[in-house]
Amino acid sequence: MIAFMIRRITQALIVIIIISIIGFAIKQSVGDPLRELLGISVSAEEREEFREKLGLNDPWYVQYGRFLSDATHGDLGTSMFYKRPATEVILEKAPATLELVLVSSILIIVLSVPLGVFSAIRPNSLLSRFLMGSSIVGVSIPVFLTAIMLVYIFSIKLGWLPSYGRGDVVMIGGWGTGLLTLDGWKHILMPSVALSSIMLPLFIRLIRSEMMEVLESEYIKYAWAKGLTHKRVWFIHAFKNTLLPVITVGGVQLGVTIAFTILTETVFQWQGLGFMFMEAVERSDAPLLVAYLMFVGIVMVGVNTIVDMIYGLINPTIRISGGK
Amino acid sequence: MMKALGNFKDSFLWYSFKRDKIAIISLLVLVLLVLIAVFAPLVAPYNPYDPETIDIMNSEIPPVWDEAGEGAFLLGTDSQGRDMLSTMIYGMRVSIIIGLGAVALQAFLGVLIGLFAGYHGGRLDSFFMRAADVQLSFSYLMVAIFMSAVLQALVGVARFGDIAVPFLILVIGFSQWPQYARTVRASVLAERNKEYVEAARVAGFTSTRIILKQIFPNTLSPILVLSTIQVANAVMSEAALSFLGLGMPIDRPSLGSLINSGFEFIFSGAWWITALPGLLLVILVLSINMLGDFLRDVFNPKLYKG
Numbered sequence: 001m002i003a004f005m006i007r008r009i010t011q012a013l014i015v016i017i018i019i020s021i022i023g024f025a026i027k028q029s030v031g032d033p034l035r036e037l038l039g040i041s042v043s044a045e046e047r048e049e050f051r052e053k054l055g056l057n058d059p060w061y062v063q064y065g066r067f068l069s070d071a072t073h074g075d076l077g078t079s080m081f082y083k084r085p086a087t088e089v090i091l092e093k094a095p096a097t098l099e100l101v102l103v104s105s106i107l108i109i110v111l112s113v114p115l116g117v118f119s120a121i122r123p124n125s126l127l128s129r130f131l132m133g134s135s136i137v138g139v140s141i142p143v144f145l146t147a148i149m150l151v152y153i154f155s156i157k158l159g160w161l162p163s164y165g166r167g168d169v170v171m172i173g174g175w176g177t178g179l180l181t182l183d184g185w186k187h188i189l190m191p192s193v194a195l196s197s198i199m200l201p202l203f204i205r206l207i208r209s210e211m212m213e214v215l216e217s218e219y220i221k222y223a224w225a226k227g228l229t230h231k232r233v234w235f236i237h238a239f240k241n242t243l244l245p246v247i248t249v250g251g252v253q254l255g256v257t258i259a260f261t262i263l264t265e266t267v268f269q270w271q272g273l274g275f276m277f278m279e280a281v282e283r284s285d286a287p288l289l290v291a292y293l294m295f296v297g298i299v300m301v302g303v304n305t306i307v308d309m310i311y312g313l314i315n316p317t318i319r320i321s322g323g324k
Numbered sequence: 325m326m327k328a329l330g331n332f333k334d335s336f337l338w339y340s341f342k343r344d345k346i347a348i349i350s351l352l353v354l355v356l357l358v359l360i361a362v363f364a365p366l367v368a369p370y371n372p373y374d375p376e377t378i379d380i381m382n383s384e385i386p387p388v389w390d391e392a393g394e395g396a397f398l399l400g401t402d403s404q405g406r407d408m409l410s411t412m413i414y415g416m417r418v419s420i421i422i423g424l425g426a427v428a429l430q431a432f433l434g435v436l437i438g439l440f441a442g443y444h445g446g447r448l449d450s451f452f453m454r455a456a457d458v459q460l461s462f463s464y465l466m467v468a469i470f471m472s473a474v475l476q477a478l479v480g481v482a483r484f485g486d487i488a489v490p491f492l493i494l495v496i497g498f499s500q501w502p503q504y505a506r507t508v509r510a511s512v513l514a515e516r517n518k519e520y521v522e523a524a525r526v527a528g529f530t531s532t533r534i535i536l537k538q539i540f541p542n543t544l545s546p547i548l549v550l551s552t553i554q555v556a557n558a559v560m561s562e563a564a565l566s567f568l569g570l571g572m573p574i575d576r577p578s579l580g581s582l583i584n585s586g587f588e589f590i591f592s593g594a595w596w597i598t599a600l601p602g603l604l605l606v607i608l609v610l611s612i613n614m615l616g617d618f619l620r621d622v623f624n625p626k627l628y629k630g
Contacts, residue, residue, distance in 0.1 A: 015458050030477045136617060140610040142560055144567050145583065145602045152590050152599075163591075255463035262469060263564055267587070278568060281473040289477075293470065297462075304461045 004312050012305040019297035023290040024067050027077070028060070030286040076294060077287030081280070086291035090273065094295075095175045096166055097261050097272035103179075103188055104196035104257070108203055111196075116207025117242075120215065121234060123208075132208075135201030143260050147194035147267040154190060162187055164269040191268045195260055199253060206249055211242045244315055251307030255300050340622050350614035357608055361417040368410035373576065387596050402582070402597045403589055411577060412601050416608065418578040422492050423559040427551055429497030430558075434504020435547060439535050441505070442512030453509070456502035467499040468561055472570040485573040492571055496561050500554060507550050511543040545623040552616035556609045563605055579605040 056063075070076070076086045119128035155163035167187035169176040178184025214220065215238055223233045262274035269275060273292060280288040332338055341347055360367050387400040387408070399408040441449040459467055472495050476484050484491070515521060516539070524534045565571035566580030574585050579601045586597030 011454075018458070026474050030474060136613055137610060140556070140613050141606050142563055142567075142602075142609075144564065145606065148583070148587060148590065148598055148602070152595060156591060156593075252461060252463075255461050255466060259463045259466035259469060263567065266568060277473075281477070281570070284477050286477070289473065296466070300461055 001312065005309060008305050008308050008312075012301045015301050016298060019294065019301075020068055020071060021064070023293050023297075024064050026293070027067070027286055027290045028063075030284060030289070071294065076291035079280075079288040079291075080285045081283050081288070086287045089276065089288060090291050090295050092176075093271065093273050093276045095177060096270060097258075097265070097274060099177065099179060100188065100191055100195060100261060100264070100270060100272060101254075101257055103192040104199075107192060107196040108199050112200055112203035112207055116204045117211055117234070117239060119204065120208045120211035120242075123212065128208075131204060135205055138197060138201035141197070142263075143194055143198045144263045144267050146197045147191070147264055150190045150194055151267065161190055163190075166271055191264050191270055194267070195257065195264045198260060199257060202253070203246070203250075207242060207246055210245050211238060214238045214241045244311070247307060247314075248311055251304050254303050258296060258300070337622055341618070344618055346614055347618035350611040350618070353607065354611040354615065357416065357611070358420065360413055361420050364413045364417045368407075368413045370407040370410040372406045372411040372414050386594070387600075399600055400596045402586065403594070408596060408600055411582060412579070412604055415577045415579045415582050415601060416604060418489065418572055418576065419559050419562055419580070419605070419608070422489060422496070422562045422578065423555050425489075425493035426496035426500070426558040426562070427554045429493060430500045430554065431504055431547065431551060433497065434501040435508050435540075435543075437501065438505040438508025439512055439540060439543070442509035443516060443531065443535050443539065449509075452505060456505050459499070460502050464496075464499040464503075464557075465561060465564060468495050468565060469568065469570065471495045471499065472565055476570060485576065488572050488576070492562055492565065495565070496558050499561070500557065503554065504547070504550060507546050508543050511546055512539055515539050515542050549616065549619045549623055552612060552619055556612040556616065559605070559609055559612070579608075 058066075074087050076090075078084065079086045079089050082089050115131055119125075119131050122128055151163045154161040165187060166178045167183035168181040169178050169184065170180045171177075178188055220233060220238055223237045228237070258274075261272065262277060264270065265272050265274035266278055273295070276288070277292045279285075280292065341351075365371070385394050385401045399412070401407055402411060437452050441452045472491070475491065475495070479487070512535075521534060521538055524538050529538075562571060562578060563580030563583070566578050567584045569581075569584065572578040572581045574581055577585065582601035583598050583605070586594070586599075586601070589597050590599075
């Protein structure tokens with residue numbers, strides 16, 4: 001187990017270093033830090049002096065080393081627009097996105113598990129057929145279209161829910177949460193439904209197909225032969241083994257979810273990382289872009305590594321072969 | 325040729341297709357949409373790229389079934405006075421071109437990498453598979469959004485409009501090759517040790533020839549299934565990028581940028597500028613997905629899940 005963990009962590013570190021190289025390359029090629037600092041009315045000599053002072057004339061590997069050591073100290077540069085450290089901006093915006101992802105993950109889990117299991121146990125029932133039919137429609141509707149539809153129906157036509165922003169936010173330490181006020185819940189409802197709309201059909205289908213596969217296996221037949229109750233076979237014997245692949249796919253899907261937060265947040269002007277990222281793109285705010293890349297990269301690599309380790313704990317065969 | 329047609333008529337694919345109403349309808353809808361897109365200049369009542377035909381006084385006219393609608397504009401007009409129907413037809417054309425182009429590129433990259441990495445194994449294989457893992461864990465959409473954001477910042481928004489189509493093909497193609505590489509590699513691993521490959525090796529064929537002439541034809545059915553789904557994915561990615569303002573510019577819109585440009589007007593009640601291109605996009609993607617589902621059921625290949 002320890003060898004497996006070390007291997008996974010080394011792999012994660014290599015990936016993070018690759019991400020940092022990409023981030024560094026972006027920082028080098030997008031935008032000119034001097035123009036941002038000095039404006040245009042500065043003479044050529046003074047410019048050269050500043051270049052020297054800021055270390056912009058050093059060879060790239062020296063600059064990369066500096067970038068990396070700054071990054072490990074949590075310094076990812078200063079946002080050109082906010083005039084504040086990029087890390088600070090990211091940490092301020094992160095709670096909004098994390099809450100959005102959290103609420104929609106809960107929605108996905110609460111809905112997909114019972115629906116997926118049900119349509120595996122009763123594949124021919126009316127509800128299962130309906131679920132399978134509507135799930136393919138569900139994956140074919142882009143998430144921003146779902147979001148716009150929700151806004152049109154519930155904000156513009158019915159006027160029940162607010163169409164943008166986070167509403168009342170309560171500060172707990174450095175974490176601004178909207179989950180403690182009614183207004184905050186009203187605001188998060190539509191974005192999280194929109195965000196989960198694309199994942200939900202995927203998960204229902206996944207759970208269903210995995211569960212059906214498990215229900216065909218020998219040990220389930222044996223469990224039936226032993227005369228166990230339906231409940232016991234379905235939920236204790238079959239469902240546990242259904243979860244394994246669902247966990248790995250869930251880890252991969254987190255990356256997709258974060259990508260979709262960019263779309264959802266743009267529609268709802270949700271003040272999170274995705275919205276900030278799109279603003280940074282419009283303003284060519286390179287340090288903030290790079291900081292976002294690094295932040296998202298580290299979160300995803302971290303989650304994937306943890307998911308792999310949990311998987312290794314639950315399913316010992318994977319530790320020996322080193323992966324599927 | 326006639327023999328191939330006869331073979332096809334006897335095949336399991338054709339047999340199941342005749343029995344599947346949903347697949348038949350999807351194919352008909354898809355063929356119709358593609359024909360409309362191909363013959364856009366003949367089908368569309370106006371040319372949305374020609375500023376001469378656009379009059380700002382005609383802006384935001386609702387579709388014809390609305391009381392305020394006008395017969396000259398069947399589906400109404402957008403905020404700039406362009407005929408919605410024509411703009412949507414041209415937009416769909418752009419979306420389909422980018423979708424097919426991106427899939428061609430990713431299939432080329434992914435199939436080559438999958439074939440050679442799977443056959444030779446070793447370092448090459450583990451390098452590409454790690455790279456695929458990492459890219460997949462970031463999700464193709466994230467990679468595509470990042471690539472286009474950075475490249476757009478490098479090129480500048482003004483010049484970006486001219487190169488948007490090849491650029492989007494490149495971005496979406498590069499962001500989705502891992503799906504192909506993994507699927508093809510999996511079938512290569514299954515084929516590699518079969519007797520016919522063994523025989524080819526004994527006969528002294530070069531490895532490149534074995535890969536391309538012997539193994540590749542046997543990986544075609546998963547590639548076909550995957551390609552169908554990937555066209556839908558590519559069209560959706562293009563729409564997402566354009567919706568974020570990282571894709572097609574508004575004077576040469578795709579369905580995604582039409583939805584984006586109409587979004588601000590739904591608050592003033594002009595729902596059709598967003599809803600109609602949205603509906604067309606959903607119909608397009610849905611018919612491709614339905615066909616993909618049908619093909620998957622028929623060929624039942626092992627595809628990468630995720």
